[in-house]
Amino acid sequence: MIRRREDFATGSVIETDVVVVGGGPIGIVTALELAKAGVRVALIESGLEHQDPVTQDLAVPASPQNDYFHLRSEVSVRRQLGGTTALWGGRCVKFDPVDFEDRRITAHAPWPINYDDVEPYWQRACDWAVCGRAAFNAREIPEIAHRDMVTGLPDDAVRTSDLERWSLPTRFGRTYASALRDVSGPEVWTGLTCVEIVTTDEGDRVDHLVVKTLDGRVGTVVATEYVIAAGGLEATRLLLVSDRRHPGGLGNAGGHLGHWYMSHVVCRVAVAQFADDSVIHAHERDSEGVYVRRRFTFSPQLQRRLGMPNAAVWLVNPPISNPEHRSGALSGVYLALISPIGRFLLAQAIREQHIETGLAPQIGAHLCNVLRDLLPSMGFAVTFCYARFLRRGRKAPGFVVRSPDNRYLLQYHGEHLPHWASRVELSSERDALGMRRICTHMCFTEADYEGVRRALGQVDAHLREHAVGHVEWLSDDVEELIHRDLKLVGGLHQVGTTRMSETPDGGVVDRNLEVHGVKGLYVASTSVFPTSGQANPTLLGIALGLRLADRLVAARNGQFSVDRTVTPIHRRGGPPHSAGASAVS
Known part of the structure; x- marks a missing residue:
């Protein structure tokens, strides 16, 4: 009652x-x-x-x-x-x-x-x-167990079979x-x-x-x-x-x-360049229709040996606010989010992460991206809007567009010590x-910043060892990028x-x-x-x-x-x- x-x-x-x-x-x-x-x-x-x-x-x-x-x-x-x-x-x-x-x-x-x-x-x-089922590794789900996140990349100290699930x-x-x-x-x-x-x-x-x-x-x-x-x-x-x-x-x-x-240490400070397009970049669905996503994670043995915070890393879109991505789909999403209807499409905290740049919106450049890529953009809009807003039952949690040059931004989500x-x-x-x-006083330590460098360094070494790609930093001043990104996420998790x-x-x-x-x-x-x-x-x-x-x-x-x-x-x-x-x- x-x-x-x-x-x-x-x-x-x-x-x-x-x-x-x-x-x-x-x-x-x-x-x-x-x-x-x-x-x-x-x-x-x-x-x-x-x-x-x-x-x-x-x-x-x-x-x-x-x-x-x-x-x-x-x-x-x-x-x-x-x-x-x-x-x-x-x-x-x-x-x-x-x-x-x-x-x-x-x-x-x-x-x-x-x-x-x-x-x-x-x-x-x-x-x-x-x-859905409490299965958090792709090897436990028969319908996706036979596929690897990156062809030719085995699970070792760095793993790619661990999953997150979506309600x-x-x-x-x-x-x-x-x-x-x-x-x-x-x-x-x-x-x-x-x-x-x-x-x-x-x-x-x-x-x-x-x-x-x-x-x-x-x-x-x-x-x-x-x-x-x-x-x-x-x-x-x-x-x-x-x-x-x-x-x-x-x-x-x-x-x-x-x-x-x-809270958590969350940042986007590096990209992964893969050797070819044999990469599972998007969400998958299990037999119950539940969305899952693969991530780079780190074995407990590696964490103990290097004194690493626990962390996960996954593939995301480039910043949608920057029209240099030249993607009609991404520009279309950005224009929708900055429009009056944007506040109805995403939770405000997540929306702000995508649209707040401190710079004036480059609307003309985004419109050019949409027009240049008009038919695929329209196809994406119809398909995603149906999956996200109109389909009964489970909604698509998000999307990652395929990169034409096999280059993906990496999202780090790690333990806040x-x-x-x-x-x-x-x-x-x-x-x-x-x-x-x-009053809150959220602090991060040098160990949190070092955890980001160490985790992404291990991903880079793993990709290079198996000749499937490498990691590139977005800036020489990685700490400044981490500091900037943390401003957008502190307090989401308490x-x-x-x-x-x-x-x-x-x-x-x-x-x-x-x-x-x-x-x-x-x-x-x-x-x-x-x-x-x-x-x-x-x-x-x-x-x-x-x-x-x-x-x-x-x-x-x-x-x-x-x-x-x-x-x-x-x-x-x-x-x-x-x-x-x-x-x-």
């Missing part, structure tokens, strides 16, 4: 078994899994069922926000039911076993769990994301609306913001939550267990402001709350509900600020996501990751939400451990009804 803020009266008390704060993908999955198991659940969402600018303003950081690397909140997060999946492209990637290892480059940020703790949840997470894209608020409205589902409250977690006088467990509406109504939520799934920054903010009996915030005994803020100075902190400025706004640890001295939550020192309070958010890996965090966040739901259900059933053979709510394939380094900032 979905209730709205108009249904909430001042002084109301919501009583339930488990309250989940935050209606993004992790919160929705956790709440529905618990409700399916018969647990009484309340799901509290600050936003509405649709985008609302007044509610969105609650997520705005303090002004002026001088963080060079951090995107504006209106393009990086969304306060509404379904959360930021309303902006999500749908890319699904699992974390690798090496991410959970005790590595030298992340020795100050150990995971208290290992890969085996999350491996049983990948398929269920894929089911919820609606991205519908799945808008969780829309996809699971019927399940959330079902009388047997959770009690969902929209337009209700949790502004404080109040503990007992002893401070060792939660007494209640304080919730408010934007029109001034105040009430409380009382439960047995409390799950904070409000997104990376908002979960951190809520713990920080709940300092009535815990100076510095809940779970901050070790001083880690808000620190170790990570944890650094103490990269942080989130409270300001003195307050939002419309009286909560203190946050990791590390409530990190999990074995002891309170090392982090904020324990291996089961329970806040150190506060029984019954859990954080189900990507902010609990001690490291960021090469993967975007959504799929692992969902997997950890599933793991937490299983644990809470098992505890209520008197079980001492989670039964890993638990049947998913629905069938596969469809929805259910580095410290010490110099910082660069």
Whole structure:
């Protein structure tokens, strides 16, 4: 059942078994899994069922926000039911076993769990994301296993068979609306913001939550267990402001709350020149119609030997804003994105990455490209528009045009190494509900920059060894290019600020996501990751939400451990009804 803020009266008390704060993908999955198991659940969402600018303003950081690397909140997060999946492209990637290892480059940020703790949840997470089977290597998919990304290039220390998968894209608020409205589902409250977690006088467990509406109504939520799934920054903010009996915030005994803020190192600083056109440059589809993309990745042995951050590299189009690419298709897309309809075609953050150059648009040159390539451009427009916007079911996640000279720009997507100075902190400025706004300080280290050079150098060596191509840098000043590109992506992924640890001295939550020192309070958010890996965090966040739901259900059933053979709510394939380094900032 979905209730709205108009249904909430001042002084109301919501009583339930488990309250989940935050209606993004992790919160929705956790709440529905618990409700399916018969647990009484309340799901509290600050936003509405649709985008609302007044509610969105609650997520705005303090002004002026001088963080060079951090995107504006209106393009990086969304306060509404379904959360930021309303902006999500749908890319699904699992974390690798090496991410959970005790590595030298992340020795100050150990995971208290290992890969085996999350491996049983990948398929269920894929089911919820609606991205098909949990197969992330081309050799596991018979219909594409016989093809190589580059003919004559084997998997070795550098690999080309690892995949990313793409969801519908799945808008969780829309996809699971019927399940959330079902009388047997959770009690969902929209337009209700949790502004404080109040503990007992002893401070060792939660007494209640304080919730408010934007029109001034105040009430409380009382439960047995409390799950904070409000997104990376908002979960951190809520713990920080709940300092009535815990100076510095809940779970901050070790001083880690808000620190170790990570996103990813994302940049385009080199091109791959291939010897011929025997290259799989575009997305493929498996037998279920799910889009997948091959990438250059690096073996754990190579990562350990060279001390490399985990990373992936894939082929992308040249900058579409520069008409020198001479592609009618790319110029046509650029003209569409800068037109009044452009904001309806792509999420704003992604759109800005493609069109923001700091220079005046060269519209005439782009029109010349389209006219010169008119028939192929028209064919591309019809085919892609159908696949992206009109076809029922799965939408094409994007496109890469074939290069006539076998030359492709490379996208690096790598681990952002944890650094103490990269942080989130409270300001003195307050939002419309009286909560203190946050300031972010995103830092990257020289080790992050060196990771880019090392990874692309390994790709170059691998291509040359097998005589299939080579890598060329776009500039002698690679660091300047990385610095420029990072400005466009910081804050899209929000990791590390409530990190999990074995002891309170090392982090904020324990291996089961329970806040150190506060029984019954859990954080189900990507902010609990001690490291960021090469993967975007959504799929692992969902997997950890599933793991937490299983644990809470098992505890209520008197079980001492989670039964890993638990049947998913629905069938596969469809929805259910580095410290010490110099910082660069």
